[in-house]
Amino acid sequence: MKLSIYLGLLERAESALARSFRQVSDGHSAEPDIHYLCRVLASQCDEHEEALKPVVDRYGEQGDDEPDELHADAMSETRNGALGLIRDLQDLYLLANFVKVTWMMVKQAALGLRDDELIDIVNECESQTVVQVSWLTTRMKQAAPQALIVAE
Template identity: 60%
Template sequence: MKLPVYLGLLHRSEGTLAHSFRQVAEGHGHEPDVHFICETLAGQCDEHQRALAPIIERYGEVQDEDEPERLHAEKLTDTRSGPVGLLRDLQDLYLLASLVDITWTMIKQAAQGLRDEDLLAVVCDCDGQTSTQLRWLQTRMKQAAPQALIVAQ
């Protein structure tokens, strides 16, 4: 069974996303909405990791030796400046959140196949929040794009 590989991927990806949300919150503190919402979304990722703990305890968590780099995302270690920098940082968050979102989808499929109601409950709670994170990121990028891409700096 390869579910532990995807549980490991999800656990690491949620941690990476939480760290990256905090990095963007700190780096773009002059944008109050970005700062506070990114901090809130980072907290959601932390909760997702905690919700996964009993599932990981039951099924395990492994890193597939055959694909260590293909199934991994790097955290943001610094932020860019200015309006284009904000847009690019939000885009990076969107890519990380997309990885988390599709991984929840894969785990949901496994949970349905296993008929594991506990895992399905965790997936339903967490995946819904990840979808909301993606919608906020997309909306905020749409808001930032005209300023960043058209207005002369």
């Protein structure tokens, strides 16, 4: 069974997303909604990672044999200004979608295994990740005109 690969991937991806939300929160603290909402979303990612622990204990997690193409890296730094903000939000969006699709894959395995505990965990965490992606989309749409049209 290869579910352990995706459970490990999901744990690392949620951790990377949490770190990245915190990075953007700190780097764009002058934007109150970014600062506070990114902190809330980072906490959600922490909770997702914690929720996975009993499932990982049951199925294990595998990282050593993980294909090189399966990874998710946290952001290393934030950019400055309005254009930097939308680029950072775009990076978060890509990472959050990676997490979202990984939850989808794990959900399919959970359904196949008829693992009610894992299905419940996935349903809760996946729905929050969908909201994260939605917020990022809305915030990018709101910030794009200022960043792309108005000169700094």
